[in-house]
Amino acid sequence: MELAAKVDALMDGLRDDLERLAAIPSVAFPGFPAEPVGEAYDLLVRLLGEAGVEHIERIDLPGTAPVIFGEIPPPSPDAPTVLLYSHYDVQPPGDEKLWLSPPFVPTPVEGGLRARGIADDKSNVIAHLGMLRAYEGRPPVGVKIVFEGQEEYGSPFDDYPRTDPERFACDAMVIADLGNLRPGTPTLTTGLRGACEVVVEVRTLEEPRHSGEFGGAAPDALLVLLKALSTLHDVHGDVAVAGLRREEWTGTTYTEEEFRELAGVREGVPLIGSGSLGERLWSGPAITVIGLDAPSVEHAASAVVPYARAKLNLRFHPRQDAREAQDRLVEHLRSLRPFGIPLTVTPGDTGPGYEATTGGSAYRAARTALREAWGEEASYVATGGSIPLVNGLAQAAPRAEVLLFGAQDSMCNLHAPNERVLFSELRNTVVAMCAFVREYAAGFRAEGAS
Structure with a gap:
């Protein structure tokens, strides 16, 4: 079956699992109950097992929620290993009066669902699962899975991975804790301030x-x-x-109209600074x-x-x-x-920034994969937000290529009331992840043979 058709056949089940996961108020902040975080952990361990991940460990670090670590060995000695990261904890809902529906009741919106954490980052957890299901637990690469349970509040992955480099050793990693510049625009994030x-x-x-x-x-x-x-x-x-x-920003960026709407700039109030928005926001x-x-x-x-x-x-x-x-x-x-x-x-x-090296075989595979999923060339953007865990994982596997893409988009209201995810972005992200591991495995073998 064609890859896209296989993913389409999985989407009903993925949507159901996303709703189940998003209904769990897995807030790992102090003052919130720990039981929902454990419930989300248990659900994901079960879903990973059903997706064919036989080796699953629980990592307990001091003062933090448990980390799920799963592993599928490479199918052959010449196959690469890809680390997949996302997190199952979410931001607190904030003032629930500002929500159009209860934050932990996944509610249909046009083209998607609304709930706290449904975009950041549970959609990306489900996207990883979707790739594993599409390959029936036997992808063409080795896989290491890291689903963190306390990213939103004091992530241990800022420092922990470098203390256990063997566990996190890989050839490439897909850190799915962000997404596209706008819906329908395939995006690779290459820099973090x-x-x-x-x-x-x-x-x-x-x-x-x-x-x-x-x-x-x-x-x-x-x-x-x-x-x-x-x-x-x-x-x-x-x-x-x-x-x-x-420095001058040479990648893609927002239009001024998009940015004004996203930032909620009042009518008649000018933006500050000079130069392109990318330069002001990212470089x-x-x-x-x-x-x-x-x-x-x-x-x-x-x-x-x-x-x-x-x-x-x-x-x-x-x-x-x-x-x-x-x-x-x-x-x-x-x-x-x-x-x-x-x-x-x-x-x-x-907290340090991060700039990815984009010339390797993993980036070539990712560009092909995103083009296959969305039907257009991927854009390069950066983000003004910091994700220190990227450096933590990159230091543990210094030779690995680091790719940042996922099912969110910059208009999904992450960390804000009425957070939502679009099914089109989730579906295309699953297709992209499937195509990425296929293309990366082929390119990796070809480089090894040359």
Whole structure:
């Protein structure tokens, strides 16, 4: 049977299993019950076994939900091994009043289903299962399966894989924790911006002082902080911190109309920064003030503010070293003396970016596979979000090609109310994964024979 027809014959069962999985509130955050996470784990172990995975292990790491590890040996000595990653835990639903239907009641929408976690990342879990079913548990490659149970809250895969490299050894890996730029546009994500945090604070007075009696000479800590923060961007809104890498983006990106709708930009409000959206979002830096300690307007007193603090989030170029990027921001802030007053600057957490090497046989196979599934050439994009586990897995298998694609799309409302997945994207992702392992096995053997 033709590959696409075989997948089409499986889709009813895959949809049913996606609904069963999405109905389980497998939130691994503190304060949420652990039983649903265990229920999702048990369901997936059963589904993997039914799909022909005979070797399944439970990995228990300190302070985290269990990881499912499955393995199918290569069918021949000259066949490659592919690691398949996705996660079965989900984000909390947030304010349920903003949902059009209960978040853990999978509900039909036009062309798909709505539920928390149905796109991120349970659709991709099901896509992996679909590939295994299409090959009746005997794919043309060796397979290692990693279904993580706590990716959304403190993933152990940021660090753990490098401590157990033999387990994660492979020739290529498909990390399915994202998807297409837009529905119907096959997309390979080749870059992830890194992230770090910095806290800057100002203390000028022992306590508040009457603004009428002291204002004008007594140093206002909030004014000092605001003057410092205003130096982080130029008049166009571009980051003005020296040493942060920025390059032209040559891949595909959003139209401005798509981005405005996705970001919820109010009518008449311009976007900030200059250059292409890809450059602003993916191959250049971004600094966001994510927290501010200052008197609230509602409880404001007529007093000079003695203390103010801000927390900054920096996103930086995929190839820039995380510590270097953070150091550039810290140095910029420490060099300032707004009104002659020094700032206290404290560096926080860092997470590296990632840029894939795209010239190998796995990428050639993936481009062919995505073209077969969607009927058009794959686009290359990056993402401004960080997925540190990519580096963790890549460090465990440094020679493996890393591919990032899946059944989500950027309009699926992941982490937001009314998250949804489209059946067309799920179906095409299963076809693409099936075609990928077929093409990769053939190309790998051909390279080995040459």
